[in-house]
Amino acid sequence: MKARVLISPKKGIADPQGTAVEQALHTLGFAGVRAVRVGKVIDLELPEGDHTAALAALTCMSEQLLANTVVEAYSCTILDEGA
Amino acid sequence: MRFAVAVFPGSNCDVDAYRALHDVLGRDVEYLWYRETDLSGFDGVILPGGFSYGDYLRPGAIARFAPLMEAVVRFAGRGGMVLGICNGFQLLTEAGLLPGALLRNRDLTFLCDTVPVRVENADTAFTRCCQNGQVLRLPIAHGDGNYAVDAATLAVMEQRGQVILRYCAPDGTVDEQHNPNGSVANIAGIINGQGNVAGMMPHPERAAEELLGGTNGLFILQSMVQELERRQHEASRC
Numbered sequence: 001m002k003a004r005v006l007i008s009p010k011k012g013i014a015d016p017q018g019t020a021v022e023q024a025l026h027t028l029g030f031a032g033v034r035a036v037r038v039g040k041v042i043d044l045e046l047p048e049g050d051h052t053a054a055l056a057a058l059t060c061m062s063e064q065l066l067a068n069t070v071v072e073a074y075s076c077t078i079l080d081e082g083a
Numbered sequence: 084m085r086f087a088v089a090v091f092p093g094s095n096c097d098v099d100a101y102r103a104l105h106d107v108l109g110r111d112v113e114y115l116w117y118r119e120t121d122l123s124g125f126d127g128v129i130l131p132g133g134f135s136y137g138d139y140l141r142p143g144a145i146a147r148f149a150p151l152m153e154a155v156v157r158f159a160g161r162g163g164m165v166l167g168i169c170n171g172f173q174l175l176t177e178a179g180l181l182p183g184a185l186l187r188n189r190d191l192t193f194l195c196d197t198v199p200v201r202v203e204n205a206d207t208a209f210t211r212c213c214q215n216g217q218v219l220r221l222p223i224a225h226g227d228g229n230y231a232v233d234a235a236t237l238a239v240m241e242q243r244g245q246v247i248l249r250y251c252a253p254d255g256t257v258d259e260q261h262n263p264n265g266s267v268a269n270i271a272g273i274i275n276g277q278g279n280v281a282g283m284m285p286h287p288e289r290a291a292e293e294l295l296g297g298t299n300g301l302f303i304l305q306s307m308v309q310e311l312e313r314r315q316h317e318a319s320r321c
Binding site: 009013020 | 140141144145148176177182183184186187188189190191229231232233265
């Protein structure tokens with residue numbers, strides 16, 4: 001099944017990329033934009049057929065490798081249950 | 084006394100570290116390829132700078148799972164001395180051997196410069212040849228050197244003297260104007276609670292000969308050598 005892991009800087013952790021993008025948006029005229037945070041999207045396909053097992057595997061992957069939980073938060077979503 | 088200099092795909096300061104320890108300080112040094120799993124016979128390990136695995140995902144995130152790193156974690160657990168420089172520092176935080184993490188530089192630019200850093204704790208195995216408050220001029224070369232750690236952990240680190248180096252003005256003043264990458268509390272180098280694992284963004288191995296523009300890096304490397312000599316001396320008395 002297809003899945004997606006979203007990774008973003010934790011609350012309170014500096015995000016220099018987010019700050020730069022926010023300033024660029026202000027320059028473009030989007031004056032009210034605030035709290036821009038830049039993260040990562042990781043799409044992957046899993047061998048697991050079971051929704052719960054797939055989420056458990058994604059959590060494990062995120063904790064071990066995909067996210068650095070010292071500074072990043074993550075969330076995992078199953079995109080389709082497979083055909 | 085034998086040093087191991089780790090070599091990951093993408094390491095690029097391994098030769099500098101070898102040269103500083105072998106040619107300048109006259110020590111026994113060996114390169115250790117990332118597939119190696121055995122550190123027996125080694126007394127100190129250098130995790131050098133570079134871009135291991137292309138910095139993919141995050142700097143150090145993938146190198147952390149290299150076979151050699153399992154050996155380094157065990158080595159550190161036995162009290163072995165490990166110094167991570169630049170990418171090596173990033174790797175040590177990813178591996179959980181040092182607290183915190185290294186984020187993209189505050190201004191998003193790659194920094195290549197020689198900067199003053201103040202020695203905050205000269206009573207460690209990595210800084211014993213320095214004086215408290217001494218200002219060292221050391222090269223930096225990184226895009227992700229912005230040290231981050233939560234406030235509670237930082238408070239404990241400060242209290243235990245685990246912050247060993249801070250970016251500063253040439254006269255030693257620590258302020259935001261002399262913080263090249265945005266690191267919390269101007270942190271340039273730290274040590275673990277046990278005192279045997281240290282990480283620093285500045286490059287001591289690139290400041291080990293006058294030809295390179297300075298020798299201040301030797302204060303750090305020589306401290307490591309002295310500590311290992313002390314350990315050898317103690318072991319031989321038993």
